[in-house]
Amino acid sequence: MNLPLWARNEETYTPSRDRDYFISRSLLRVLTVVLALRRQGRSRSFLTAPGMLAFLAVFLLLTVMARTLTFLSCQLALELVILCLLPGKSVGRILGSALLAALFSALLVSPALLLGSGLQVFLLPAKSLLTVMAVGIVTELLPWHELTGALRFFRLPQELVFILDTTLRNILLLGQMAEHLLTALKLRSVGYNRHKARALSGVLGVLFLHAQHLSMQMYEAMVCRGFTGEYPPMQKLPSWGGSLLLLFVLSGLGLLFACLEGGILGRV
Template sequence: MKLPEWASREEIYNPGSDRDYFISRSLLRLVSILTALRSQGLRPARSIGAAPALLAVVFAIVLIVLARTTAFLWAVLAGELVLLCFQRGRQLRRALSAALAAALFCAVIVAPSFFLGNGRYAFLLPCKTFLTVTVLMLLQENLAWHELTGALRTFHVPSLVIFILDTTLRYITILGQEASDLLTALKLRSVGHNPDKQSAMGGVAGIMLQKSHQLSQDMYEAMCCRCFTGDYIAYDDGRKRLFSPATVLLILALLAYVYLFIRLEGVFS
């Protein structure tokens, strides 16, 4: 059988060079966020309950913000360094990188105050930022997100608020995976030079909007089928670990910091 001329003719196609830096960076960023969310949700249960840990972090942040001298801040830094010594290398790197970046950003913002005669108080702001972000990163690196949302029931947070937070975190993971698949498909199908990159990314954004609407509609229909009345049952409220030895040690450490704050800051003097 003789092939037609158009089928047997050799064609040479040399696609022009193009840059997909934005697609690659967006894809890598999405993959890193998805990995962080999934690793946080699969963390093993700790010996300390989520509710006492969350309460201790809130009290620690309040004390750090109200501190007016560096003596108490040094004491808080010493306690955080002790906790950082028990973290793994990857967790330690994430916590310190986030805290140092936030402190550096705060230092850049308050830098003009050094020339206005307020250098002493301006120095406290980056230090407080570093300590606050560090204690939040320690909480985030050691407790799963479903434990943190479940611990909010201890503080009588409305069930609907907890349900919205928990559902939002779950759907961020689902939509992030969908966006990652779309960006991977776009990258694999991008051959040659594409002068209209905004149209391609607009298509991805439109598909994500439709997927989000579909997921929200499916969620609404599923809640109606299950006769959802607004009562959200937490996955783990941490009552079994509420009075563990680690929890008692955490409460004692928090009371010690309250005593140091009263003595060093001269609250009742």
């Protein structure tokens, strides 16, 4: 078979070098969010979501009310014990976020340290570390759909639960769509491109149209299924084992707070 002349000529095209850092960075950030939501959706724990949310609320309240580093050190010891029971990757993610928050808080209060405020300056970084670690532990132990379902257990407004639930679902779906678009853009990017913002704006435009299409599909599905906007509260009561364990730990924290912080709060 004789090929035409143009098919037998060798290609001499050499594309100029260009950096696609913005595509790789955007793809990495999208994948991080998508993987975090997928990982949290597969989380399982013998502790129930209502009990964990109630424990988290009281734990954070005690953290905010604490005025000595002694009680905060006891809370830190409890969180470190829980971290020892989690996988290594989860521990790295939780500690990374908590340390960044503590470092940012330390930078904010660093001028007060130069003015001679004493050890009280370290209260804000310590509280930031404890709160971020506590929230990270709860999100690692419980899937997001159980957390949103537990909000109705505490009789929160249905509109708030609906917005939070649909937002998390749409973030996951749009994140997967953005992953495919950025991968296709990266594979088709050949040569030097002086209009990188134009390529990224095209991706954002497609995502906007896809989000609008998703909202229309969700509305039609809700109408077909007779959804009236009501989120019934959880009928299943928390398990006794997990609830008793959380109540025991919470009682110990309350007693410790009364012993260590009671005198200080009484004088105030």
